[in-house]
Amino acid sequence: MFAGLLFEPTRLPGEAEALRAEVRDFVARELPPDYWPNSDFNEGHSPEFSRRVGELGWIGMTWPKRFGGGERTFFERYVVTEELLAAGAPVSAHWIADRQSGPLLLNYGTDDQCRRYLPQIARGECFFSIGMSEPNSGSDLASVRTRADRVSGGWIVNGTKIWTTDAHRNHYIITLVRTEPPSENRHAGLSQLLIDLRGEGVTVRPIKNLAGGEDFNEVVFEDCFVGDDDVVGEPGNGWTQVTSELGYERSGPERFLSAFRVLVEFVRAVGDEPAPGEAALIGRLASHLMTLRRMSISVAGMLQKGSSPVVESALVKSLGNDFEKLLGELVRLQAPTGQVGLEKCLRQTLLHSPSFTLRGGTREILRGVIARGLGLR
Amino acid sequence: MDRLIAYTAERIFSDHVDRGVLDAAERGEFPHALWDVVREAGLHLVGSPGSGTDDGDLYELLKLAGRHAVPLPLAEVLIANSFLDEAGLTTIAVDGVAPWGREADRVVTVEGEMSVDFDAAEDANLAGESRDRVQLRDVRRVDVPGELYERMALSRAALMAGALDRVLGMAIDYATEREQFGRPIAKFQAVQHNLAILAGEVAAARCACDGAIMSLTSADFAVTVAAAKARVGEAAGVAAEIAHQVHGAMGFTHEHSLHHFSRRLWAWRDEYGRETHWQELLGRRVASGGADSLWEFLVGVG
Ligand SMILES: Cc1cc2nc3c(=O)[nH]c(=O)nc-3n(C[C@H](O)[C@H](O)[C@H](O)COP(=O)(O)OP(=O)(O)OC[C@H]3O[C@@H](n4cnc5c(N)ncnc54)[C@H](O)[C@@H]3O)c2cc1C
Numbered sequence: 001m002f003a004g005l006l007f008e009p010t011r012l013p014g015e016a017e018a019l020r021a022e023v024r025d026f027v028a029r030e031l032p033p034d035y036w037p038n039s040d041f042n043e044g045h046s047p048e049f050s051r052r053v054g055e056l057g058w059i060g061m062t063w064p065k066r067f068g069g070g071e072r073t074f075f076e077r078y079v080v081t082e083e084l085l086a087a088g089a090p091v092s093a094h095w096i097a098d099r100q101s102g103p104l105l106l107n108y109g110t111d112d113q114c115r116r117y118l119p120q121i122a123r124g125e126c127f128f129s130i131g132m133s134e135p136n137s138g139s140d141l142a143s144v145r146t147r148a149d150r151v152s153g154g155w156i157v158n159g160t161k162i163w164t165t166d167a168h169r170n171h172y173i174i175t176l177v178r179t180e181p182p183s184e185n186r187h188a189g190l191s192q193l194l195i196d197l198r199g200e201g202v203t204v205r206p207i208k209n210l211a212g213g214e215d216f217n218e219v220v221f222e223d224c225f226v227g228d229d230d231v232v233g234e235p236g237n238g239w240t241q242v243t244s245e246l247g248y249e250r251s252g253p254e255r256f257l258s259a260f261r262v263l264v265e266f267v268r269a270v271g272d273e274p275a276p277g278e279a280a281l282i283g284r285l286a287s288h289l290m291t292l293r294r295m296s297i298s299v300a301g302m303l304q305k306g307s308s309p310v311v312e313s314a315l316v317k318s319l320g321n322d323f324e325k326l327l328g329e330l331v332r333l334q335a336p337t338g339q340v341g342l343e344k345c346l347r348q349t350l351l352h353s354p355s356f357t358l359r360g361g362t363r364e365i366l367r368g369v370i371a372r373g374l375g376l377r
Numbered sequence: 378m379d380r381l382i383a384y385t386a387e388r389i390f391s392d393h394v395d396r397g398v399l400d401a402a403e404r405g406e407f408p409h410a411l412w413d414v415v416r417e418a419g420l421h422l423v424g425s426p427g428s429g430t431d432d433g434d435l436y437e438l439l440k441l442a443g444r445h446a447v448p449l450p451l452a453e454v455l456i457a458n459s460f461l462d463e464a465g466l467t468t469i470a471v472d473g474v475a476p477w478g479r480e481a482d483r484v485v486t487v488e489g490e491m492s493v494d495f496d497a498a499e500d501a502n503l504a505g506e507s508r509d510r511v512q513l514r515d516v517r518r519v520d521v522p523g524e525l526y527e528r529m530a531l532s533r534a535a536l537m538a539g540a541l542d543r544v545l546g547m548a549i550d551y552a553t554e555r556e557q558f559g560r561p562i563a564k565f566q567a568v569q570h571n572l573a574i575l576a577g578e579v580a581a582a583r584c585a586c587d588g589a590i591m592s593l594t595s596a597d598f599a600v601t602v603a604a605a606k607a608r609v610g611e612a613a614g615v616a617a618e619i620a621h622q623v624h625g626a627m628g629f630t631h632e633h634s635l636h637h638f639s640r641r642l643w644a645w646r647d648e649y650g651r652e653t654h655w656q657e658l659l660g661r662r663v664a665s666g667g668a669d670s671l672w673e674f675l676v677g678v679g
Contacts (some may be wrong), residue, residue: 005542005580009587009679084631086672260672268668274660280653283660284611287604289675291585298584319577370576371569374549 007312009294012303023083026056030089030128036344037088039261040352041254042215042359044090045169046331053084053091054124059098063106068119074304078297082253086103088261092166092215097121100248101128101174104192108233108241113194117172128199131175131219132242139365141176142239146221148177148193154227155179155193157201160220165359167204167217173197175221176242179235188237194230200346201225211351244308251313253301256292256320258356259327259349263289264275264340266331281334288323292316310371318366321357328353379430385418386438390445396574399637403505407480412449412466419450425458435459436535436590443539444636448506450476454533457485460522469529470511471649474500478509479523486513487529489521503647504640527602530649531589534602534609537645538586540638541579541609541616547635548572548620555625568623575619578612585609588679597678603659604678610646610655617642 013377030052031037053059061077063069070076084091105113120126137143146159157177167173173195174221180189195202201224205213233241255358263285270278302309328349335342357363371377393411402408415421421430424435435455450468453476457467461471465482468475475484478497485491492513509667522528552563552572562568589605592598617639621628628635646652666674 005583006577007580007584007587009584009591011591082676083588088590264668264671267664267671270664272665272667274664276657279658279660279664280656281660282663283603283607283656283658284652286659286675287585287607287611287656287662288581288676290588290601290604291581291608293583293675294588294679295580315580318573364570367570367573368566370573374572374576376549376552376569376572377564 005312005315007298008301010298012075012079012297013073015285016073016079017291018199019076019079021085022056023058023080026052026086026088027084027087031087034092036216037261037307038090038344038348039085039088040349041085041095042092042165042179042355043213043352044088045092045166045215046090047093047124047169050094050124050127051092052124053094054122057122059094059124060102060118060122063102063118063122067106067114067124070122072298075297078253078300082257082293085253085257093127094121094124094204095254096130096165096170097126097128099252100130100245101172103248104174104232104241104245105194107244108192108237110229113228117194126172127166127170129164129167129170129173129219131164131173131195133161133163135162139197139362141242143178144178144190144191146177148179148191148226150179151225154225155231157193157195157221157224157226158224160218162218163207163216163359164204164219165216167197167219168206168214170197173219174232176238179238187239189236190242191235192232192238192241193226194232195221195224195226195288205344210354211348243310246361247308247310247313248303250317250366251296251303252307253293253296255317255360256289256296256323258352259324262290262331262342262345262349265339265345269336269339269342278334281330285327287328288326292320292323295319297345311370314361314369314373317360318363321363324349324356325353378434382420382423382430382434383441386420386441389414389418389420390441390447394445394447396634399446399448399634402507404500405503405507407477407507408448411447415449415451421454421622422458423464424455424464432459432593433590436531436586436593439532439535440539440542440586443536443541443641444543446540446543446641450507452476452479452529452536456525456528457483458533461485461519462492469528470513471526473510473512474508474512475507477505477507480611484511484513485519485521487521487526489519489525490516491519502644504637504644506644507640524599524602526548526649527599530606530655531586531602533645533648534566534582534586534589534605537609537613537642538583538640540645541582541612544616544620544635544638544642545572545575545579547638548575548623551624551628555627562623571619571623575616575623578615582609582612582616585612592679595679600659600662600678603655603662606650607652607655607659610652613622613642613646 060069061072148155179191203220205218453469467483468481470486494515540576574623585605585608589601592601
């Protein structure tokens with residue numbers, strides 16, 4: 001077997017399955033009656049909803065109890081996240097903090113940082129953004145120019161981050177910066193700083209996307225002071241940390257469920273006795289979904305065992321993102337006319353589809369990661 | 378799968394399935410020597426009652442057989458022996474077609490008929506594998522497992538999963554060895570990306586197949602087989618296409634052994650229901666529950 005293809009067959013254990021009904025009841029109760037479900041994890045920012053999710057212990061589920069976590073398994077977390085997404089719940093507020101900022105702090109942060117931030121995150125009261133991309137550094141992340149200069153007691157940050165999802169409504173941003181000038185080793189001299197998005201020296205400007213939404217932003221740092229106690233991990237270790245973060249970022253159900261509501265509405269539109277072509281399309285998409293779920297659950301199993309499945313994660317995201325795009329395109333061609341719900345979902349999905357294969361690492365970059373796993377580079 | 382069985386099978390298949398055997402089988406010569414070795418090792422009884430192995434082992438063995446393009450009717454023999462007393466070579470017929478029918482001692486049909494008295498006319502699939510046309514004479518009924526057609530479909534999915542793995546390995550090896558423009562073609566990004574897509578399909582096929590194997594004893598077996606046969610069949614097409622593109626003209630020759638695998642992938646994806654058959658079946662099941670139960674259905678079958 002080849003590296004990156006070690007997807008062990010994995011079943012969700014009973015205690016994880018047991019959560020399903022609870023999450024469904026919760027969503028049925030909590031979704032406002034006029035809310036239109038959307039399975040895209042970037043859509044639907046609701047601090048109130050996130051707080052309610054936190055109250056139930058469904059944020060930071062795998063973290064230690066002393067930091068407000070639930071000490072539950074990655075499988076239990078998997079069930080909660082996929083149920084929330086499938087129902088189209090507004091999860092974007094807490095998503096990033098739960099998925100990657102929290103785990104990053106747990107892995108590399110100080111005890112003090114964990115105590116300061118994790119309990120708030122777990123309560124659904126504290127939201128994080130990802131400060132990686134810059135105007136001139138997208139895929140080539142190691143080329144970031146935002147810099148932090150040493151001063152007494154901390155660092156002074158200058159530079160610009162861009163495409164920062166929800167920076168205008170979240171609390172903190174974990175920012176990848178240069179703490180040493182570029183050298184031969186491109187990956188050296190990078191660090192991660194935890195910065196208050198409402199603090200001094202930080203300006204956040206929303207950027208309208210092609211669908212008309214204002215979800216991502218430009219974040220400008222001008223002589224922004226960051227204290228030593230807000231450096232995440234060791235200064236200079238930023239590249240290793242950022243890479244480990246991406247393992248959490250890439251394998252979850254949000255990487256293949258963004259367009260899920262289109263399928264739901266298509267099934268509604270064609271009714272319980274679909275024509276052969278319609279049935280075949282539903283079956284084809286279902287066979288992909290069932291398979292992607294198996295792969296993603298298998299990765300959850302690897303996370304549970306403490307390994308960092310970088311190649312497997314890239315593979316799930318890459319297959320999953322292609323599927324999200326395919327789903328909308330194939331349904332479009334067979335969509336019966338005059339179905340308001342389906343039409344609405346299709347439009348929404350098409351307008352957001354360009355982002356599926358960009359955010360979290362582009363399709364091309366992921367294929368490069370997989371190729372490396374295959375020993376080709 | 379039992380490690381010892383896997384090891385034994387891997388060794389036997391590597392030692393005894395070579396170009397010569399494959400080409401001879403395509404000319405219609407049954408590989409007697411290979412069949413004897415397989416029987417001596419007891420591999421023909423994997424998954425049968427009292428063998429100490431189960432259906433899961435049976436399908437794992439078929440993956441290995443697919444990896445080596447084993448030119449025996451192994452799927453038929455193993456599945457027949459899992460519900461009938463072993464009696465020589467038993468093949469299974471569907472729509473009047475049975476692998477190595479003319480060499481078989483016994484034919485069972487997927488509908489549950491059995492005969493030791495039959496005519497068999499030589500025929501083959503597009504991979505040159507024996508698919509003889511059989512006409513049963515003295516027929517009697519036998520109890521076959523309720524989901525025999527599904528079990529046979531899963532055998533093709535397992536064979537494909539194995540062959541897919543092999544094809545990926547061949548493509549990686551070839552790309553690393555073949556040089557153009559002064560470097561291995563594996564160094565070109567376009568080639569790397571094609572291989573990454575191929576790897577994704579291979580992994581997906583394996584997971585889809587494993588899902589159905591995990592569900593062998595569950596009420597959702599038929600549904601998971603539908604998903605597996607459909608998904609693996611789709612992967613087979615993409616994978617064969619990319620593997621050939623990477624191999625250039627060399628892969629289009631009879632000399633190179635890629636076609637032993639790519640032609641089997643093309644054949645197996647059509648046997649026991651091509652993708653659309655299973656997609657329709659699965660789609661109808663999904664739709665019958667209605668839109669609001671769609672998710673529940675998907676997670677329910679695991
Ligand atoms: C909706 C959305 C939300 C986002 N949220 C965040 C966020 O919260 N925080 C954050 O930091 N970033 C965020 N991003 C940014 C995202 O991470 C980047 O878009 C991504 O890394 C690609 O960078 P880029 O857009 O600059 O494209 P570029 O890197 O300029 O790439 C342009 C094209 O060139 C291709 N390309 C680049 N390099 C190579 C190569 N070596 N080989 C082959 N092809 C190549 C790319 O694949 C792409 O197709 C978000 C993006 C989107 C769309």
